[in-house]
Amino acid sequence: MPRRSAAAVADTRADVLDAAIRRASIEGLEGLTIGRLAEELSMSKSGLFGLFGSKEELQVAAFERAVEDFTREVWQPVARRPAGLPRLRALIDRWLAYHRSRALPGGCIVTTATIEFDARPGPLRDAVARARRRMHDALEADIRIAVEAGDLPASTNPADVAFALYALASAASQAIQLDEPGAGARARRCMRALVGGA
Amino acid sequence: MPRRSAAAVADTRADVLDAAIRRASIEGLEGLTIGRLAEELSMSKSGLFGLFGSKEELQVAAFERAVEDFTREVWQPVARRPAGLPRLRALIDRWLAYHRSRALPGGCIVTTATIEFDARPGPLRDAVARARRRMHDALEADIRIAVEAGDLPASTNPADVAFALYALASAASQAIQLDEPGAGARARRCMRALVGGA
DNA sequence: TCGTTTACCGCACGACCGTTCGTATCGTAT
DNA sequence: ATACGATACGAACGGTCGTGCGGTAAACGA
Numbered sequence: 168m169p170r171r172s173a174a175a176v177a178d179t180r181a182d183v184l185d186a187a188i189r190r191a192s193i194e195g196l197e198g199l200t201i202g203r204l205a206e207e208l209s210m211s212k213s214g215l216f217g218l219f220g221s222k223e224e225l226q227v228a229a230f231e232r233a234v235e236d237f238t239r240e241v242w243q244p245v246a247r248r249p250a251g252l253p254r255l256r257a258l259i260d261r262w263l264a265y266h267r268s269r270a271l272p273g274g275c276i277v278t279t280a281t282i283e284f285d286a287r288p289g290p291l292r293d294a295v296a297r298a299r300r301r302m303h304d305a306l307e308a309d310i311r312i313a314v315e316a317g318d319l320p321a322s323t324n325p326a327d328v329a330f331a332l333y334a335l336a337s338a339a340s341q342a343i344q345l346d347e348p349g350a351g352a353r354a355r356r357c358m359r360a361l362v363g364g365a
Numbered sequence: 366m367p368r369r370s371a372a373a374v375a376d377t378r379a380d381v382l383d384a385a386i387r388r389a390s391i392e393g394l395e396g397l398t399i400g401r402l403a404e405e406l407s408m409s410k411s412g413l414f415g416l417f418g419s420k421e422e423l424q425v426a427a428f429e430r431a432v433e434d435f436t437r438e439v440w441q442p443v444a445r446r447p448a449g450l451p452r453l454r455a456l457i458d459r460w461l462a463y464h465r466s467r468a469l470p471g472g473c474i475v476t477t478a479t480i481e482f483d484a485r486p487g488p489l490r491d492a493v494a495r496a497r498r499r500m501h502d503a504l505e506a507d508i509r510i511a512v513e514a515g516d517l518p519a520s521t522n523p524a525d526v527a528f529a530l531y532a533l534a535s536a537a538s539q540a541i542q543l544d545e546p547g548a549g550a551r552a553r554r555c556m557r558a559l560v561g562g563a
Numbered sequence: 564t565c566g567t568t569t570a571c572c573g574c575a576c577g578a579c580c581g582t583t584c585g586t587a588t589c590g591t592a593t
Numbered sequence: 594a595t596a597c598g599a600t601a602c603g604a605a606c607g608g609t610c611g612t613g614c615g616g617t618a619a620a621c622g623a
Contacts (some may be wrong), residue, residue, distance in 0.1 A: 198395060201581065213583080214601040222581060224423035273484035278539075282480040286471035287392045296543050301504045324554065330540070331533060331555045338532030344483035345494050356522065357529045401613065411613085412571040420611060479574070
């Protein structure tokens with residue numbers, strides 16, 4: 168692997184993180200090892216290690232980049248839709264399409280990281296909690312707008328619906344990974360039902 | 366640690382599996398290590414290892430015992446209730462109480478194992494798929510009975526509701542682990558809404 | 564009571580882990 | 594041309610991993 172110019176170090180990092188995300192989706196962020204990652208990228212362990220300074224920083228960087236990727240692929244494309252129900256419905260379809268396409272070979276990394284670190288204090292647990300809160304808040308905001316617009320019943324509890332939508336999307340990723348037939352369509356029906364789908 | 370009589374070897378295994386389940390709920394089944402487990406139980410690595418023959422067999426045994434424990438704690442206590450909606454509602458309460466009580470310090474092991482192995486073929490992935498199917502089928506059966514009894518709308522799709530209930534229970538465990546306030550009550554409201562709760 | 568079996572231990576192994584360190588090579592600025 | 598910082602490498606570190614092997618003492622069947 169040729170050396171890169173100083174201006175291109177970010178490219179190396181990006182390549183490493185791409186591979187790290189792919190592997191982590193399968194084997195978890197804890198399952199990442201610097202040696203195997205380096206071998207896959209034809210780098211030396213020490214060279215790769217030096218880019219991050221510690222395994223934990225590599226894990227954090229990989230997680231946050233995975234969240235960025237997910238946001239770009241799912242959230243951003245629907246950002247311009249009218250807030251409220253229209254955007255929510257478009258988001259649901261994008262979200263499930265993301266999982267169905269197996270954009271990451273091992274499924275949703277936020278869920279993976281949640282499971283891995285929700286009982287282990289540290290920077291990773293904090294990052295996971297932040298990412299979840301961001302997504303939950305975004306969902307809740309659109310649901311609230313839909314309620315105010317009269318598109319959802321006034322009795323709707325926005326936080327509850329946001330929680331349920333997230334739960335269903337996460338479960339969809341798991342069911343898809345386990346090759347349960349019809350999982351995507353099932354999750355879509357369940358999620359649609361929450362936002363007034365017929 | 367004194368040697369046990371031949372008839373009591375099962376006790377040693379049970380002790381090991383108890384500790385293994387507790388640890389695995391926090392660090393995952395992959396995070397289990399024979400050395401640390403042996404130290405916690407004041408056993409030798411080789412002694413503990415001999416009980417199972419391989420790490421994978423230890424993982425499988427721990428997982429299946431965790432499912433047994435969960436079934437005994439959650440499913441069995443409501444088994445005698447009238448099938449259909451009454452049993453479903455009792456089950457939901459038991460289920461969430463189980464998570465809220467932090468019966469396992471790191472949350473639901475079935476979810477943990479699903480995330481860890483859903484993209485890695487092998488005996489563990491198979492065991493996970495089996496356990497999920499059993500729970501899903503049990504849920505679906507009671508939902509179907511509730512529909513036939515007229516307690517749920519005839520338009521209800523039992524498999525969809527089962528999927529959603531499972532998704533919500535799993536998400537509840539994660540949210541509780543992350544100390545999200547009101548997670549248990551929120552999950553209960555969402556699950557109740559699916560089975561005709563007011 | 565005496566062999567046999569069972570349950571477990573101590574020890575060692577090869578492999579791999581994250582990490583450190585010294586060094587070589589590149590692009591860039593002087 | 595020279596100095597320098599950035600980038601990556603190779604070798605090695607102490608540690609821990611899962612796994613085998615040989616022994617030993619308690620429990621058991623005769």
